[in-house]
Amino acid sequence: MLQRLPKQVDNSLPSLNLAAKYKLTDSGYAIVFLGPTLMLLVAFVFYPMLKTLYMSFFLTNDFGKTTAFVGLSNYVSLITSSSYLSSLGATLVFVLAVSILTVVLGVALAVTANQELKGIRLFRTLFSATMGVSVSVAAIFWLFAFNPSVGVFAQLSQALHLPVVNWLTDPKSAMVAIIISTVWMNLGFTFLIIFGALQSVPKSLYEAADIVGISKLTQLFKVTIPMISGTLFFVMIVTLIEAFKSFGLIDMMTEGGPDNATNLLVYRIYQDAFINGNFAQGSTESILLTIIIAIFTLIQFKFLGKRVHY
């Protein structure tokens, strides 16, 4: 029905008239179409952000009501607190380790799955499987693996006559355990994205490299990785941002411990605001977290801006 329409354009009403008619009603439609989303975003995104900022300049009581205006002193006391700085440091270590390991392993999985072999689809499906695992399930699987008496790691060390590490009660190894679990959870998604990028690399490039006699390993570093560097950068930033927001695995596996070694930024906000009832401090920490994440998101937008048409 629609296909024959363009022919009518010439002898139809003057299109200016139509445009004018629709311009009038467009604003009305816009209210209906945009209204619900706008209201929700105002209520649950814009307002809370401003409110958080507001609260960070005040002291609060146990119910979260602001009591006295204190200017920037919440910020000053936070960034001079050694405990906050160590949380920040731990978070940076965590975030960098997670994003680098995720991308490296993601590339390994994607390159391996990008071969034409019998049954490769099964491997591709399995490689993406962790995407279907939610936080609490991952936490339970890994809690079991790291358990000092029944876990596989403990049993392996025992079998090899190595000292048994109590993974989650030693500050250093607890961080390693959280990193491993987080990387594992990220793998499925990362694999899918990198694999998608690999498939768009022209096959002729590899054929040419084969003819010249460049080894497969050199091809990986000289052809594949440069060709998908944009995607790798994107995945890295997304992983980084997500890692900054980590909460669930920490809550179930270490509760920020031992000795605050895994007390990363979001877990700290939760503890300060909802366990200790210090909402002002929680708000101040939230603002600092937002600034950090906003910076990385802007970098990501800049990258997206090049590839997405506006």
Next chain:
Amino acid sequence: MQLVTNDHVSKPSSARRLKKIGQYAFLIVLMLIVVSPFLLGFWTSFLPTSQISKGALWGKLSLANYWAAFTTTPILRYLFNSIVIASLTTVAQVVFCSMSAYAFVFLKFKGRKFLFYAFLATMMLPFEAEVIPNFMTVKSMGLLNHFAVMVVPFMATAFGTFMLRQSFLQIPKELKEAADIEGLNHWQFYYRITLPYSRISIVTLAAYSFLTSWNQYLWPMLTTFSDNFRPVQDGLRQLQSSETFNNWGMIQASACIVVIPTLIVLFIGQHYFKAGLNEGSVK
């Protein structure tokens, strides 16, 4: 006889055969790294806890742990809660995000550009940094400990709007012009042309919002206090931290009960997911 045809297909020299074995070996090693936590979880979910706590990874396999999880824990109720919450969130997000995306693509109105950038800006704001005022909001609205508290704040997102906008932009201009001449109003064009045309992106957004809602952890932990409304994530946390903590067999069975539905959704929806991920903002 069969062997002959096989030979015919691959005709490998021994070097090529060796290479093939190497390729498969590497694939299998990587696969084991990825799936071993699953395998361990599945396997132990069939073992009696008495065996597991001795550190043994063998024993009489049975469904006893699953039976115990179904009968002595509210795991089914948690699953039901999560399905209700995630479905409602998904439907709301698809409807509201597609409507707002439509407005940004097909409607001309004052402040469109400004609003669009405001939407984009919200993507920089982590929800985790806004839980304090949001908690107070839902508390004052009387929504605490109810399905609504898990649904209402997530009924529309800037990300969903942005993603669908990218997809709506691909709709040929001629289609809109033709529809204008035909006299289709915006509702009709939205409903009859835009949504069907962008169905892959819509399905992708639906899958994405379902999984995101399903995976919510911090928010339900703060806002739901009873088994009647608690979703699975918080439910598993509850089971794991309660007195059942050392009943490893049952905990693993509960984890498997929770993970199997999402794995099935993932495997079925993967085809769509891949297409959507690669056509959308990610390339």
